[in-house]
Amino acid sequence: MRIVVSGTHASGKSTLISDFHAAHPEYTVLGDPFDDVESGVPTGAASFVAQLRVTVSRLRESARESSVISERGPVDFLAYLTALEMLGRGDGALLSRAQELVETSMAHIDLIAVVPLDLRHPIDVPDDEDPALREAMESALLDALDDLERAGDAPPIVTLTGNPQERLAQLEMAAGL
Numbered sequence: 001m002r003i004v005v006s007g008t009h010a011s012g013k014s015t016l017i018s019d020f021h022a023a024h025p026e027y028t029v030l031g032d033p034f035d036d037v038e039s040g041v042p043t044g045a046a047s048f049v050a051q052l053r054v055t056v057s058r059l060r061e062s063a064r065e066s067s068v069i070s071e072r073g074p075v076d077f078l079a080y081l082t083a084l085e086m087l088g089r090g091d092g093a094l095l096s097r098a099q100e101l102v103e104t105s106m107a108h109i110d111l112i113a114v115v116p117l118d119l120r121h122p123i124d125v126p127d128d129e130d131p132a133l134r135e136a137m138e139s140a141l142l143d144a145l146d147d148l149e150r151a152g153d154a155p156p157i158v159t160l161t162g163n164p165q166e167r168l169a170q171l172e173m174a175a176g177l
Contacts, residue, residue: 001066001175002059002108003027004073006145007115008138010125012164016115017071019168024177030058030070043130045084045091049098052077056101059108073109074102075144076137082144083136102144103153112157113171114145121163 005013014032021029033054037047055074062068078098084090117123117138125131148154158174160167 001068001177002062002110003069003113003171003175004059004075004109004111005069005071005113005115005171006073006076006141008079008117008134008141010123010129010134011115011117011138012121012123012167013071013115015164016113016160016167016171017069019164020069020171023168023172024067027067027069028062028065030062030068032071033058043080043133045081045089045094048077048080048084049094052098052101056105059105063108073112074098074105075112075148076141078102079137079141079144080133082140083133086136086140087132102148106148106153106155109155111155111175112145113174114141114157114159115167116142116159116161118161 005017007013017029021027033051034042036054037050052074055072055077058070081090081095081098085092085095125134145154145157149157156174158170160170
């Protein structure tokens, strides 16, 4: 099973992946692509495009592996680019190319697990984490996933809710583990 864990920043993805890997050490973890990108502005369009490229490359390179869990997928970065547009900080020219990369990468993903923001279990972020971008990205992500589902271009998508243990159980069930 090739799983992508999607969600905006500070939504609980890293915790979920850590818990999942502890329970399923046979899975290869593809960490946050931000760690492999050197960019001047971490929340700028150039950084998100670079992270998208890293993510697509990782998914292609690990295509032969059967047990992979990835923090973030291509749709995440399409959502960040869309969110920047929504906030008046984007570069519209990058969106069409990002959309193409997202569509071609879906074949390398078996399951998308979405970790939405949860008002019952909030994770507060300081202002330097760009809360407006965080919320706009989540909205754009959910819309993009809906669009992919309607077009029939997406693998199964599961939205994980509740506390970390509940999310882990939901992910395991969706992955057939």
